[in-house]
Amino acid sequence: MSDAAFLAATEDHVRIVREARHIVRQILADNTDLSGNEVLCHLDELVAEASAEAKRVATELVEESACRHCGHSIMRVGDSTWRHDAAMPMSRGCRAASFDRDGTWDDSLDRAWKATPPKGRR
Numbered sequence: 001m002s003d004a005a006f007l008a009a010t011e012d013h014v015r016i017v018r019e020a021r022h023i024v025r026q027i028l029a030d031n032t033d034l035s036g037n038e039v040l041c042h043l044d045e046l047v048a049e050a051s052a053e054a055k056r057v058a059t060e061l062v063e064e065s066a067c068r069h070c071g072h073s074i075m076r077v078g079d080s081t082w083r084h085d086a087a088m089p090m091s092r093g094c095r096a097a098s099f100d101r102d103g104t105w106d107d108s109l110d111r112a113w114k115a116t117p118p119k120g121r122r
């Protein structure tokens, strides 16, 4: 992990803990006598609701296809550029994606090829 990624993760953790404290405080505001386990049950319900919402949004916004050049799966979120979804960092280039996927360059793939859906799709 780079220093910048470590810093961002540390700051994310602070934000998450603050948010958790805020949510627990809201749960307890309605009933100050809840046990720890009852608070956890409320949190489980909130996680289930948020997960369902995230799944719904992903279904709505994520588009998947197969690359016209290399045939591997590609995806995009909304109007973002198409990327190969084999592995992080989800490369645009077909040859770069072969390295993400296999750990070695597929030299049969043209260096200029980028993730592109079949003709007729934009």
Ligand SMILES: [Zn+2]
Pocket: 067, 068, 069, 070, 071, 072, 084, 093, 094, 113, 114, 115, 116
């Ligand atoms: Zn490709």
